[in-house]
Amino acid sequence: MKKGMIKLTVLYPNSEGKTFNMDYYCNKHMALTSNFLGKTLKGMSVERGIAGVAPNSPAPYAAIGNMYFDSLEAFQKALSQADQLMADIPNFTNIEPVFQISEVMM
């Protein structure tokens, strides 16, 4: 992904009693996202949290999803139509995600 692109990072914080279905997330939710956004979506990636860096520390986030767009306008247009994607969240997790919009610097 290139400098200047817009990145949406969706972070799912770990905590007691929270679950995350990574299989559904990767195979169903991200497929839904990709189909829905079409060529507006320039890239996508997913990570599974393993650990923090302190010895024996849990990962702060169960999962992180990343989506890339050419511009803020392209992202905002996608977001304005994303109700279906938001509605899918309860199908794979009871975690309330944290959303960040960023500019790729390098």
Next chain:
Amino acid sequence: MKKGMIKLTVLYPNSEGKTFNMDYYCNKHMALTSNFLGKTLKGMSVERGIAGVAPNSPAPYAAIGNMYFDSLEAFQKALSQADQLMADIPNFTNIEPVFQISEVMM
């Protein structure tokens, strides 16, 4: 970056009174990191937080740095020698970062 790789995500939470020097981070700190880790580091990226998705919401994180490794062993070896990199943090921010080790799923 490929499925199965190990990713270190360093997140710098935004809050009142916190500062982050993105210029130093990209041009000095990441260069120091790249030189220090050499070919153990398989990829690197940086994002600057712009906003949250709720209208007029600030970005949860001022910046996010990402580093990729071939394996957990490679990452842990790099981490064990990273005192010099950790010591550089106060040179660009007064934010205490959050560290996550993840597996790349897709």
